[in-house]
Amino acid sequence: MKTEIEIVTGFLGAGKTSFTNSLIKESYVDGEKIIVIQLENGQSNIDKSIINENLVEVVYLNHLNELEDRMLILIKENLPNRIIIEFNGTFNIEDLFKIMNERVYRECIRVETIYFIGDSKNLELYIKNMGNFLVPFIEYSNILVLNNIENCNTKERENILKIVNELNPSAFILEVKNKYLFNSSLIENKVLNNNIFKKIKIKLGRSNNILRRKKSE
Secondary structure (H helix, E strand, O other): OOEEEEEEEEOOOHHHHHHHHHHHHOOOOOOOOOEEEOOOOOOOOOOOOHHHOOOOOEEEEEOOHHHHHHHHHHHHHOOOOOEEEOOOOOOHHHHHHHHHHOOOHHOOOEEEEEEEEEHHHHHHHHHHHHHHHHHHHHOOOOOEEEHHHOOOOOOHHHHHHHHHHOOOOOOEEEEEOOOHHHHHHHOOOOOOOHHHHHHHHHHHHHHHHHHHHHHOO
16 A cells, blocks of 8 residues: 655745644544654754654755655655645755655655645735745645734735636635634535544554564564
C-alpha cells in the first residue's frame, strides 16, 4: 500500500504550521502512522500535544536535496500511512514534483492533496509582486485556504476570490476568519478524509506491514 503525501504550501507567516496542526487533529484515525516533514523555518511548531500523544513523527529539514535523500529512508524504516510536507514558499514546487516523480518514489507514494495557505489581506499584493514564486502553488493546489479573511473588507474579499478562482478554477476554496478557526472550518466544510473506509484501509495496511516484517526476519 502506497504512502499518501499531503503538501501544505504558502509563504512564511501565512499559517501553514497552524493549519498542519489542525489537519492532523481533525483527520487522524486510530492506528494511523503520520510523518510531518517541515521544510520551513517559521515561528510556529507542531503542537506539543500532538507529539506527546505520539500521533506523528516530526522531521525538520532545511533544503530540498535533504528531502530527496531522507524521505525514502523514512518510508522504508517507518512504513507511514501518510506524510505531510510543510513546504517552504520560496522553494520551487516543481522541484518537489521532480523528486516525487522519480521511479523509486512513484513505486511507494501517492500525492493525495496539495493545500495552499494564504493570508487574505496580503495575498493580492504578494501575487502582484512575487507571482513567479506564489502562482504555481495556487495553480497546483486542490484546496486553497484563505486565512484571516476577517481582516478583509467586502471589496478586498471579492478581489482575492476572483484572483484565485481565475488562477485555479477547479480548486476548493476554504475561507477561514483566522487561524484559530482552522479546526472548525475543516469540519464544517467536510474536506477531510477520516471516514470508515479510511479506518479500514489503515487496519489493512498495518496487517500487511506486520506480515512484511515477519517475512523479512
